[in-house]
Amino acid sequence: MGRDQEPLVELLWGAPQKPRRGPKPALTVDQLVRAATAVADAEGLAAVSMQRVADELSFTKMSLYRYVPGKAELVALMIDRALGAPPDLTGNDWRERLRAWAMRMLTGFQAHRWLVEATVGPRVLGPNEIGWLESALVAMEDTGLDGGERLDAVALIAGHIRMIAQQGTTEQPERDAGMIMGGVLREHGARYPAVCAAMASAAAGGAQDQGLEFGIERILDGLGLLVDRRAD
Structure with a gap:
């Protein structure tokens, strides 16, 4: 394990840390993780940034670095909490x-x-x-x-x-994909007889989404x- 990974290991496996200096902590690591997870759930992982999480919590971006070193460490905490x-x-x-x-x-x-x-x-x-x-x-x-x-x-x-x-x-990904592909195969199905036959058989036998x-x-x-x- 490289020394650059030690802070992340401590965050994931160590006891909850408090800022080493400065005023009494106004946030907790768990608050940061929950806010970041809510953003990711709603908008995807790309929407998560230290600035976005700070905005969600009404804090400054720099204040978040007292709790987590950066986005990579924050995402690692999000993963473990979400699992x-x-x-x-x-x-x-x-x-x-x-x-x-x-x-x-x-x-x-x-x-x-x-x-x-x-x-x-x-x-x-x-x-x-x-x-x-x-x-x-x-x-x-x-x-x-x-x-x-x-x-x-x-x-x-x-x-x-x-x-x-x-x-x-979607709850029926295979059926939805089949409907999309069906539009293409109606025009070009003659080139792909095995695909057409398999999809027809699956639809007739109720074997889609299995x-x-x-x-x-x-x-x-x-x-x-x-x-x-x-x-x-």
């Missing part, structure tokens, strides 16, 4: 527990659309985010998979959930084969 405590997985088997974990993650991403964008790339993780990883790994303790396999399984499930969350804010469940179940099926192989 919340990891789910309590009480399912009867590992499949049920992982399915519940995935659905809870999707709920979080849907509640805070900016989370998908904010949680990309190497970065310092907070206690809640690592707690989510811990929760998923514990859910697979009885599978016989080794640590690397369980980590890869978590990454695979999380990747699927992120992809679903990225599709947009990407979430289909993906989760196929991932779990694949893990199940690996678990059975380990048992043998």
Whole structure:
């Protein structure tokens, strides 16, 4: 860990800090995080800036730097707060527990659309985010998979959930996408017979908007084969 990351680690993992000098604090870090999260929820992550948060709280921009070093640190705190405590997985088997974990993650991403964008790339993780990883790994303790396999399984499930969350804010993303594509295919469908046939079949069989469940179940099926192989 570089020295430039130490302030962020202290913010995420240390005890709440008070300004080291000056008058009695008029704000708290939690107030800053809640105000920034409200902006991101309403307008997206790009709308969050130290100046915007200061305006929302009726303080000066410079006064905020007594609590957080900058926007990057503020966003890290927002991520951990938005994710919340990891789910309590009480399912009867590992499949049920992982399915519940995935659905809870999707709920979080849907509640805070900016989370998908904010949680990309190497970065310092907070206690809640690592707690989510811990929760998923514990859910697979009885599978016989080794640590690397369980980590890869978590990454695979999380990747699927992120992809679903990225599709947009509508509750029927596949159907909406199909309607948009349908207008194009009415003009150019002869060039793409397989696409037209697949979309027609999905619409006739009521198989639209099944990407979430289909993906989760196929991932779990694949893990199940690996678990059975380990048992043998």
